[in-house]
Amino acid sequence: MVDPRLEVIGRRLSKVDRVLAVASGKGGVGKSVISSTLALALSGMGRRVGLLDLDLTGPSTHLILGVDGLRPIEDKGIIPPRVHGLSYMSVVLFSPEEPIPLRGVDISNAIVELLAITRWKDLDYLIVDMPPGIGDEVLDVIRLMDSSYFLLVSTPSPLAQETVRKLLLLLLELKAPILGVVENMAMETTEGVKRSLEELGVTYLGAIGYDPELDEALGHMDKLMRTKFAMDVVKLAEEVERRIHQKIRS
Amino acid sequence: MHEWALAEGVISTALRVAIEEGLEEITEIVVMVGELQQVDRDAFLFALEQLRTQAMRRARFTIEPIPARLRCRVCGEEWFFKREALDVDEAEAVHFLPEMAHVFIKCPICGSPDFEISEGRGVWLASVRGVRMVG
Ligand SMILES: [Zn+2]
Numbered sequence: 001m002v003d004p005r006l007e008v009i010g011r012r013l014s015k016v017d018r019v020l021a022v023a024s025g026k027g028g029v030g031k032s033v034i035s036s037t038l039a040l041a042l043s044g045m046g047r048r049v050g051l052l053d054l055d056l057t058g059p060s061t062h063l064i065l066g067v068d069g070l071r072p073i074e075d076k077g078i079i080p081p082r083v084h085g086l087s088y089m090s091v092v093l094f095s096p097e098e099p100i101p102l103r104g105v106d107i108s109n110a111i112v113e114l115l116a117i118t119r120w121k122d123l124d125y126l127i128v129d130m131p132p133g134i135g136d137e138v139l140d141v142i143r144l145m146d147s148s149y150f151l152l153v154s155t156p157s158p159l160a161q162e163t164v165r166k167l168l169l170l171l172l173e174l175k176a177p178i179l180g181v182v183e184n185m186a187m188e189t190t191e192g193v194k195r196s197l198e199e200l201g202v203t204y205l206g207a208i209g210y211d212p213e214l215d216e217a218l219g220h221m222d223k224l225m226r227t228k229f230a231m232d233v234v235k236l237a238e239e240v241e242r243r244i245h246q247k248i249r250s
Numbered sequence: 251m252h253e254w255a256l257a258e259g260v261i262s263t264a265l266r267v268a269i270e271e272g273l274e275e276i277t278e279i280v281v282m283v284g285e286l287q288q289v290d291r292d293a294f295l296f297a298l299e300q301l302r303t304q305a306m307r308r309a310r311f312t313i314e315p316i317p318a319r320l321r322c323r324v325c326g327e328e329w330f331f332k333r334e335a336l337d338v339d340e341a342e343a344v345h346f347l348p349e350m351a352h353v354f355i356k357c358p359i360c361g362s363p364d365f366e367i368s369e370g371r372g373v374w375l376a377s378v379r380g381v382r383m384v385g
Contacts, residue, residue, distance in 0.1 A: 103366075
């Protein structure tokens with residue numbers, strides 16, 4: 001007995017150059033805002049970018065992007081709709097308003113199904129907004145999208161750092177490629193964070209400052225991309241490009 | 251589940267199984283489809299016909315639907331999924347993503363959305379029969 005859906009997933013992703021899974025050990029560190037803004041920043045640099053919201057029970061990228069009333073486009077599967085220049089996929093396409101109560105096995109099944117039906121076209125980057133934590137989604141992404149690079153989001157908070165460290169240990173153990181860690185809501189590089197990453201052999205990708213004007217700009221593209229936060233994310237995007245090219249060469 | 255995605259998966263999995271088992275021609279492909287997948291049988295057969303390869307030119311496609319049995323995790327009630335219980339939009343959402351059933355379906359006894367799908371979720375390639383290569 002073979003699950004034929006698994007066979008399609010590789011083909012669905014065959015035109016995607018690289019998958020970037022944006023993850024964090026815990027919630028509330030700004031992971032979804034960073035994924036969405038990073039996708040927009042890379043797109044602004046002329047890259048072809050997709051954004052996949054895998055936070056199935058708490059999707060939020062549609063709120064950050066300010067999109068509403070999106071419907072799936074059916075053509076031998078689902079074509080991700082275009083949103084501000086991005087190819088976009090989220091469960092909100094199927095259920096905009098209602099909460100989706102899912103347990104682990106359902107989450108895995110839903111991820112398999114989403115990856116099997118979504119027809120991504122040629123992309124330089126597919127950014128995946130992962131749900132917080134070390135759960136089924138992280139393991140599924142490693143299992144099903146096995147060439148994904150992980151980009152982790154931390155904050156200067158010791159709690160965030162500790163959970164990111166645990167996630168890093170898991171990823172290292174699973175031999176998942178790690179692009180590095182970005183520190184959000186930081187005014188400057190936290191030296192301790194940088195050092196503990198170096199001990200693990202993980203790259204520190206830089207700091208993104210706390211921006212009190214960010215919340216107000218969410219959902220409004222013109223405002224969002226003019227925030228100081230977005231300027232920092234553009235720098236992150238440039239760093240991501242540099243690191244990816246280094247990794248490909250080495 | 252979307253019929254094309256499913257058909258593509260079935261065809262390429264069947265070809266892989268045929269190679270593994272040394273079949274030079276495939277004569278029958280049996281697929282079990284959980285009813286919760288909301289697969290349209292005709293659309294699925296059409297997609298399979300379109301994707302049929304040389305190695306399976308005479309193969310018969312057999313589709314076995316498996317009724318979707320649901321079990322409430324709160325009160326233990328068991329019941330079968332009925333398509334008629336959903337309106338058009340809901341049925342479409344479940345068709346694209348079967349887990350959406352958890353949004354639209356509640357336990358008929360206690361009203362909880364916390365139920366498990368004990369049977370009839372997923373798709374399985376049950377068997378690939380064919381003619382073995384000689385020698
Ligand atoms: Zn019940």
